[in-house]
Amino acid sequence: MMDDLKLALKDGSTTMPQLLMHWADTIPGDLAMREKNLGIWNRVTWSEYFAKVRGFALGLHAMGFGHGDRLAIASEDTPEWLYSDIATQALGGMTVGVYPTNPWPELDYILRHSKSSMIVCGDQEQVDKVLDAEAKNGAFPELKLIVCVDMKGMRGYDRTRLKSFDEVVQAGLDHAAGRPEDIDFFRDCVRATRPDDPAVVVYTSGTTGPPKGALLSHRNLLVASYPLIVQFDLKRERYSVVCYLPLCHVAERVFSTTLSLMIGGEVNFAESIDTVQVNLREIAPKVFLGVPRIWEKLQYSASIRIQDARPMAQRIYHWGLGLGQAHFRKIEAGGQLTPVERIKHFAATILVFNPLKRFMGIDKVHSGFVGGASISPEVVRFFRVIGVPLYQVYGMTESSGLAFFQNADKTRVGAAGVAAPGLEYRIAEDGELLIRHPSVFLGYLDNQKATNETVIDGWLHTGDVIEQLDNGEIAIVDRKKSIIITSGGKNITPSEIENALKDSIYISEAIVVGEGRNFLGALLQIDYDTVGKWAQAQGLAYTTFSHLSRMEPVRELISKEVQRVNDAFARVENIRKFVLLKKELDHDDGEMTATQKVRRNIIETKFAAEMAEIYG
Numbered sequence: 001m002m003d004d005l006k007l008a009l010k011d012g013s014t015t016m017p018q019l020l021m022h023w024a025d026t027i028p029g030d031l032a033m034r035e036k037n038l039g040i041w042n043r044v045t046w047s048e049y050f051a052k053v054r055g056f057a058l059g060l061h062a063m064g065f066g067h068g069d070r071l072a073i074a075s076e077d078t079p080e081w082l083y084s085d086i087a088t089q090a091l092g093g094m095t096v097g098v099y100p101t102n103p104w105p106e107l108d109y110i111l112r113h114s115k116s117s118m119i120v121c122g123d124q125e126q127v128d129k130v131l132d133a134e135a136k137n138g139a140f141p142e143l144k145l146i147v148c149v150d151m152k153g154m155r156g157y158d159r160t161r162l163k164s165f166d167e168v169v170q171a172g173l174d175h176a177a178g179r180p181e182d183i184d185f186f187r188d189c190v191r192a193t194r195p196d197d198p199a200v201v202v203y204t205s206g207t208t209g210p211p212k213g214a215l216l217s218h219r220n221l222l223v224a225s226y227p228l229i230v231q232f233d234l235k236r237e238r239y240s241v242v243c244y245l246p247l248c249h250v251a252e253r254v255f256s257t258t259l260s261l262m263i264g265g266e267v268n269f270a271e272s273i274d275t276v277q278v279n280l281r282e283i284a285p286k287v288f289l290g291v292p293r294i295w296e297k298l299q300y301s302a303s304i305r306i307q308d309a310r311p312m313a314q315r316i317y318h319w320g321l322g323l324g325q326a327h328f329r330k331i332e333a334g335g336q337l338t339p340v341e342r343i344k345h346f347a348a349t350i351l352v353f354n355p356l357k358r359f360m361g362i363d364k365v366h367s368g369f370v371g372g373a374s375i376s377p378e379v380v381r382f383f384r385v386i387g388v389p390l391y392q393v394y395g396m397t398e399s400s401g402l403a404f405f406q407n408a409d410k411t412r413v414g415a416a417g418v419a420a421p422g423l424e425y426r427i428a429e430d431g432e433l434l435i436r437h438p439s440v441f442l443g444y445l446d447n448q449k450a451t452n453e454t455v456i457d458g459w460l461h462t463g464d465v466i467e468q469l470d471n472g473e474i475a476i477v478d479r480k481k482s483i484i485i486t487s488g489g490k491n492i493t494p495s496e497i498e499n500a501l502k503d504s505i506y507i508s509e510a511i512v513v514g515e516g517r518n519f520l521g522a523l524l525q526i527d528y529d530t531v532g533k534w535a536q537a538q539g540l541a542y543t544t545f546s547h548l549s550r551m552e553p554v555r556e557l558i559s560k561e562v563q564r565v566n567d568a569f570a571r572v573e574n575i576r577k578f579v580l581l582k583k584e585l586d587h588d589d590g591e592m593t594a595t596q597k598v599r600r601n602i603i604e605t606k607f608a609a610e611m612a613e614i615y616g
Contacts, residue, residue: 009226009262012219012438015193017053017090019261024050030236032260033267035079036279044079046264052079054186056165057087058172060118061185063145067092070114070201074098074107074129075122077243077269080149080165082257084120085247089199089218090190096201096213097248100126101587106211108133110203114213114445115142120165123150127162195219201445202250202397205593213445214397216250224400224439225258227420231407232287232367239265240285244276251372254401255289277301280361288365292375295390296502298360299382303505304530305359320352324385332413353386362388369393369405373597374476376499377413384411392416394476398460400439404474415473416466431465432480482600487518490572497522497565497573504561505530509585511598512575513611521614522578523607524558525585531557546582555580579610 005022008014023032028047035042044052065071071088073095075081085095096114098107100122107129111119121127127148134140148154149165163171176185195218203211228234239259245252256267265287270279277298280288290298306317327337327345337345357363368383371393383390391406394416403425406417419425423437440460443451454461465477477483477493484492494512501510501524509525526549534557535542542548558580566574585591585598591606592598604611 009222009229012195012222012226014222015089015190015195015197015218016199016221016257016261017086017190017193020046020050020053020086021187021190023261023264027264030264031266032264033079033082033269034283035269036271036282041268041282049079049083052083052169053086053090055169055172056083057090057186057189058176059168059170060087060093060172061091062171062175063118063168065091065093065118069093069118070096070116072096072098072111072114072116072119073248074100074102074126075120075149076100076272077245077247077252077256078122078149079269080120080122081247082267084147084165085200085257089197090186090193092189092193092197094198094201094215097203097246097253099246099248101246102129103588104129104132104136108137110211110213111140111143112137114201116140117142118145118147119143120147120149123148124153127154127157193218195222198442200253202248202253204397205597212447212450215442215445216397216400217442220400220439220441221254221258222262223422223437224395224402224420225254225262228259228402228405229263230421231405234259234263234265234287234367236264236266238286238366239263240268240283241265241287241289242268242270242276242279242283242285244270244273244279245289245291249372250395250397250401251289251291255287255369277361281358282361284361284364286364287367287369288362289369289371291372292370292379295370295375295379295383298362299379300505300527300530302356302360304533307533316351320348321385323348324353325381328381328385349387356386357388365389367391371395374478374495374499376503378503380413384413394474396462396464398441398454399435399437399462400441403435403437403439406473410471410473412469412471412473415469415471415475417474418472419474426459427466427468428461430480431467431477433462433464433466433474434459435462436460484512484515484520486514486520486572487516488572492520492573497569497575500565500568501562501575504558504564506534506557506561509581509598511600511603513603513614517615519576520574521611522562522575523581523603523610524562524578525581526554526558528584545584549580549582577614579607579613581607581610 023046029045031043032046032049033044071093073081073084088095096116098110127146130146146162147165147168151164197217198215199218200216201213202216203213241255243256247253259265260267268283270276306314323344327341365388368388368390370390380390393402393405395402403423404417404419410418423435425433425435428434436459463480465480467475467477469475478495482494484494497512498510501507506527507524508527511523512520514520528545531548531554535548540553548554562575562578
């Protein structure tokens with residue numbers, strides 16, 4: 001990497017479109033991204049990437065999009081997502097991400113609040129949400145153009161303001177062809193972008209209220225991501241990722257957009273969230289980011305797979321895993337493996353750990369990251385035992401994704417790492433983490449009151465309660481708003497108990513309740529796959545999730561898991577009563593955010609019957 005580029009990346013004195021133009025000029029034929037279509041992984045080079053962005057930007061410009069305008073994107077992860085994103089920024093506009101799983105009322109709120117003048121929809125489903133919102137709430141005052149990537153099934157739609165993605169690109173090329181003086185227009189636009197320009201609007205998940213649109217600049221994103229490049233020696237030949245989390249999520253934006261553009265790395269688009277593990281095996285990425293639920297699912301998939309293996313394979317698996325866990329605990333306590341233990345560990349690596357990693361598609365990962373929510377220490381231990389270097393990272397939308405992260409020298413299980421170089425932090429009297437750094441966002445879109453409450457005298461109030469550990473790392477206790485105060489005045493951290501409950505392969509979601517009550521209760525969601533497999537082994541017939549969760553033997557199974565957790569906690573932290581949910585928590589029903597976080601602010605009302613069953 002050239003010295004001047006390194007400096008620009010370090011201090012954030014460049015922009016995402018300028019980085020794309022740099023790679024298109026210096027390594028035009030190198031691989032930038034791949035997308036699977038009809039079973040074939042299709043390559044896109046940096047020059048093709050740049051050409052698509054240029055064509056779409058010219059099309060937007062020809063249709064009236066300009067500096068300061070906002071373009072929303074409601075789509076699954078595709079190359080067109082990135083083309084639209086960078087093209088918008090190149091014209092001095094702002095990209096507004098909309099989760100593809102958002103129901104129409106949430107899309108309606110974001111489009112109206114952001115005053116987006118154009119929207120890119122992935123397919124007919126997303127276009128229908130826009131049209132439904134207009135039919136039920138009235139036309140969007142600012143919305144001038146709807147662009148659709150996949151036009152399948154839309155032959156009869158009114159095309160007055162509906163265009164296909166390719167039509168916009170072609171309109172831009174036709175416009176440029178008729179104006180020779182504009183031949184360098186796009187490059188001039190790219191050069192004119194400024195590091196401190198607002199580039200993206202990321203709406204918070206809205207766990208405790210309406211989503212807020214966080215404004216992030218190019219500099220915010222670059223300076224937040226740069227420490228990872230230095231710490232983990234990320235470079236083009238060591239960087240390939242699978243893009244599967246929604247690109248409007250700040251974490252996926254960091255890994256699939258920002259870091260890729262900073263180092264010229266390779267992005268591979270998963271076919272869907274359901275095919276991530278298959279795509280992981282096909283791609284074998286070198287860097288992998290997973291939210292806790294993804295790492296949990298990978299672990300569960302191995303546990304389920306081994307149950308179908310032959311008895312000898314099962315014995316070898318459990319021998320290797322038990323050996324690895326014993327060795328990990330010894331090293332964690334500061335001990336050293338003996339020569340005999342090292343030989344045994346090598347055998348376990350060959351017979352168990354390497355095949356496990358290949359099955360999960362993470363055998364080439366040199367840097368694995370987990371963030372976005374708290375994760376069970378047991379899940380972290382599992383992956384480290386089998387040889388996956390898994391590092392906890394901490395950040396939030398308002399800090400541009402990253403603020404603290406673990407490294408090879410700071411890997412305490414349950415901790416969240418050390419501060420990124422140059423980041424200042426302090427702990428308020430109530431334990432809340434405050435940070436100050438150039439990565440702190442510009443503020444909330446059209447919400448100065450919320451901005452003033454969040455950033456005070458330059459310090460970002462994160463809303464997270466933390467502990468300072470003796471090795472320099474921090475540990476996240478919980479969200480301030482999530483801490484439960486019982487009627488006896490005891491402060492309870494629910495996330496620790498919830499993670500312990502979710503360590504069970506039979507429990508996929510746990511919500512600890514008890515605010516203002518005299519004991520703790522829990523709403524538990526069974527894992528349909530693992531509990532279903534257990535039920536089949538017991539000869540129990542069932543038809544649906546609801547049927548399975550109502551069965552008394554299932555309740556007895558979960559009761560034993562709850563008791564196991566209770567034995568590990570103080571009496572005041574014990575779950576005295578629990579209810580098994582009769583349905584899976586769902587984003588469409590408003591119970592979870594698009595990032596699969598429980599909306600705690602609606603629990604008492606949404607599950608009033610279940611709460612009454614616990615507390616009467």
